[in-house]
Amino acid sequence: MQTIVVEGQKYDNFSMMEINKEETGDNPIQKSSTFTRRKLLLGGAATAAVVLVKSSFGKMVQTAVPENIYIPADPTKIPGPPSGTLGTRSPFENPLKKSSATSSRTPLQDLYGTITPADLHYERNHAGVPAIDPNKYELLIHGMVEKPLVFTLADLKRFPAFSRICFLECSGNFRTGKEEMTPQEICGLTSQSEWTGVLLSTLFKEVGIKPKASWFLAEGSDAAVMTRSIPLKKGLEEGMIVYAQNGEAIRPEQGYPARLFLPGWEGNTSVKWIRRIELSDQPFMTREETSKYTETIKDGKVRQFSFDMDARSIITYPAYPVQVQKGWIEIRGIAWSGRGKIVKVEISTDAGKSWLPARLQGPILDKAHTYFRHLWEWRGGETELLSRAIDETGYTQPTMGQLINARGNDMGGYHLNPITAWRIKRDGTVLFKPENKS
Amino acid sequence: MTGDTKYLEVHWWQVNIKKLKSKLVITVAVLFILFNVVGCIGQNEKAKLSSSINTDTEPGNALDQTDWPEKLKIGRIASPAEIAAKDIDVRPDGTGLPPGSGTAIDGKAIYLVKCASCHGQTGIEGPENQLVLSPKAQATGKKQKDSKVIGNYWPYATTLYDYINRAMPFNAPGSLTSVEVYNLTAYLLYANKIIKEGQLITAKSLPLIEMPAKNKFVADDRRGGAEIR
Numbered sequence: 001m002q003t004i005v006v007e008g009q010k011y012d013n014f015s016m017m018e019i020n021k022e023e024t025g026d027n028p029i030q031k032s033s034t035f036t037r038r039k040l041l042l043g044g045a046a047t048a049a050v051v052l053v054k055s056s057f058g059k060m061v062q063t064a065v066p067e068n069i070y071i072p073a074d075p076t077k078i079p080g081p082p083s084g085t086l087g088t089r090s091p092f093e094n095p096l097k098k099s100s101a102t103s104s105r106t107p108l109q110d111l112y113g114t115i116t117p118a119d120l121h122y123e124r125n126h127a128g129v130p131a132i133d134p135n136k137y138e139l140l141i142h143g144m145v146e147k148p149l150v151f152t153l154a155d156l157k158r159f160p161a162f163s164r165i166c167f168l169e170c171s172g173n174f175r176t177g178k179e180e181m182t183p184q185e186i187c188g189l190t191s192q193s194e195w196t197g198v199l200l201s202t203l204f205k206e207v208g209i210k211p212k213a214s215w216f217l218a219e220g221s222d223a224a225v226m227t228r229s230i231p232l233k234k235g236l237e238e239g240m241i242v243y244a245q246n247g248e249a250i251r252p253e254q255g256y257p258a259r260l261f262l263p264g265w266e267g268n269t270s271v272k273w274i275r276r277i278e279l280s281d282q283p284f285m286t287r288e289e290t291s292k293y294t295e296t297i298k299d300g301k302v303r304q305f306s307f308d309m310d311a312r313s314i315i316t317y318p319a320y321p322v323q324v325q326k327g328w329i330e331i332r333g334i335a336w337s338g339r340g341k342i343v344k345v346e347i348s349t350d351a352g353k354s355w356l357p358a359r360l361q362g363p364i365l366d367k368a369h370t371y372f373r374h375l376w377e378w379r380g381g382e383t384e385l386l387s388r389a390i391d392e393t394g395y396t397q398p399t400m401g402q403l404i405n406a407r408g409n410d411m412g413g414y415h416l417n418p419i420t421a422w423r424i425k426r427d428g429t430v431l432f433k434p435e436n437k438s
Numbered sequence: 439m440t441g442d443t444k445y446l447e448v449h450w451w452q453v454n455i456k457k458l459k460s461k462l463v464i465t466v467a468v469l470f471i472l473f474n475v476v477g478c479i480g481q482n483e484k485a486k487l488s489s490s491i492n493t494d495t496e497p498g499n500a501l502d503q504t505d506w507p508e509k510l511k512i513g514r515i516a517s518p519a520e521i522a523a524k525d526i527d528v529r530p531d532g533t534g535l536p537p538g539s540g541t542a543i544d545g546k547a548i549y550l551v552k553c554a555s556c557h558g559q560t561g562i563e564g565p566e567n568q569l570v571l572s573p574k575a576q577a578t579g580k581k582q583k584d585s586k587v588i589g590n591y592w593p594y595a596t597t598l599y600d601y602i603n604r605a606m607p608f609n610a611p612g613s614l615t616s617v618e619v620y621n622l623t624a625y626l627l628y629a630n631k632i633i634k635e636g637q638l639i640t641a642k643s644l645p646l647i648e649m650p651a652k653n654k655f656v657a658d659d660r661r662g663g664a665e666i667r
Contacts, residue, residue: 149513393662
């Protein structure tokens with residue numbers, strides 16, 4: 001039976017009777033049992049109905065709301081359900097990843113800050129998400145080491161821990177092609193978490209790295225047995241084996257029970273479900289660093305070991321599919337760089353003719369999503385909104401044209417970070433301005 | 439401190455007024471200096487502390503390890519047998535290749551049974567990744583034209599052995615014997631016109647095969663800064 005009641009618009013007699021009983025019930029035991037039932041209804045609804053709700057930005061949108069939710073006309077007149085063992089999103093909030101067989105994208109347009117809720121973190125895998133028993137998990141470190149060692153998950157957690165807030169981005173994070181594209185569809189393969197684990201330098205000290213070692217192989221325990229060669233220098237400087245994400249155990253989709261994490265580098269190098277590290281004096285030339293994750297540039301050349309994620313930004317509001325109204329609009333978005341901190345984000349509200357600095361939300365962290373905002377009055381004319389990120393190396397996010405100039409018409413699909421433009425139409429609709437590679 | 443306190447241990451019977459006066463001046467002066475030095479130390483400590491509370495995550499100052507022991511003695515030693523069982527990777531110089539050999543003829547037979555359903559009868563048709571470059575297909579469709587396959591894009595032949603061995607067939611990874619992998623490697627190299635049909639592929643010969651795409655590969659020259667690359 002459908003029992004949605006939104007602001008008194010829609011009633012179901014049976015459920016109202018039940019609720020009324022609750023309201024009048026003066027027996028505390030009876031009260032708590034009915035509360036439990038109501039809580040179950042809130043959390044366990046399997047079906048959904050569509051109602052009109054106000055979106056976060058004031059636009060009426062259709063939102064799927066689970067059935068059997070009682071929304072009182074006045075929440076001050078009835079106590080809500082008691083506290084529980086696991087939190088839930090409001091049934092009115094329904095942010096979802098957009099998924100294909102091998103990846104799923106973070107709904108950037110639904111987020112308000114820099115931390116991605118763990119269940120909305122993007123995914124990219126090459127043979128599915130493996131199920132791994134943490135009690136059987138082991139990480140082997142061998143090769144050019146003094147003492148090859150095996151660490152259990154408990155071992156990893158015994159080492160001095162370290163936490164760091166960083167973005168993680170797939171180097172294939174660019175889509176274009178049509179006007180009806182959301183930030184999620186254009187570049188939803190970037191997410192940010194607080195990562196906790198043990199520094200690779202700590203583990204490497206324990207095994208003792210031989211002086212001639214210069215690379216290491218990282219191998220996952222998924223069905224792709226994912227492998228990447230990583231320069232030892234990066235591992236020693238800021239590599240981590242992480243077992244936690246945003247304060248809880250890392251999610252299976254992100255590498256449970258443990259993954260490699262290399263701040264600022266293309267996501268594929270941060271090998272998930274890591275089971276083995278082998279030190280060597282040369283790269284291993286795995287399929288993922290030869291056939292894939294390499295990009296054609298000019299003169300038929302192929303760029304290899306292109307690890308760093310260059311600076312990028314995207315306006316996440318206003319962006320397709322919202323429709324704006326005349327007046328003051330706060331332009332919002334995120335900017336990030338794999339080479340360090342964001343020092344500036346510039347906004348253009350006139351299709352790139354002039355640029356103004358956006359306000360950056362602190363703290364600005366190294367290799368992290370940085371939130372930017374810019375207040376702008378839209379008077380109703382057609383225009384284009386653009387943002388460009390500038391990082392501490394002095395790099396300015398390029399246009400697609402600049403990328404093509406630098407890499408040629410046959411440039412590959414990895415490491416594309418062009419400025420994204422949003423067209424504001426006279427009726428307030430916001431459309432992506434697709435720019436094609438060639 | 440002991441050197442300073444002797445000024446304070448002045449007994450009244452040891453001094454006349456004049457002397458007492460000068461001692462008093464000295465005492466006050468010393469106390470004043472002491473107070474200031476201690477005060478300064480306090481301030482310095484504060485400054486030091488706040489600079490050591492470095493919540494930043496710049497590379498290099500991530501964790502202060504100066505007070506750590508040389509080894510934390512966590513983890514167990516891996517046995518050579520255990521390492522050998524887990525160490526499946528194959529390097530460009532052939533390190534990691536098991537004994538064995540294969541030919542394109544034997545490889546084709548295995549390919550048709552275990553691979554063709556996903557990669558096509560000749561490795562061109564798909565539906566999954568195109569493995570073989572077809573000059574005829576090049577002319578007909580954009581997808582084919584753009585395809586990066588073993589014959590025009592893979593820089594090392596050893597990668598083929600390593601990848602098939604670890605990840606293929608996609609629906610049963612890790613199920614092939616080393617002889618099967620050698621045969622399939624030989625077949626895919628032959629189909630891409632890199633070796634002759636009868637050529638035997640072994641642990642010795644595989645790393646010596648020159649791949650057509652090898653000299654296309656260049657190091658990443660992006661460095662940050664003003665230039666777009």
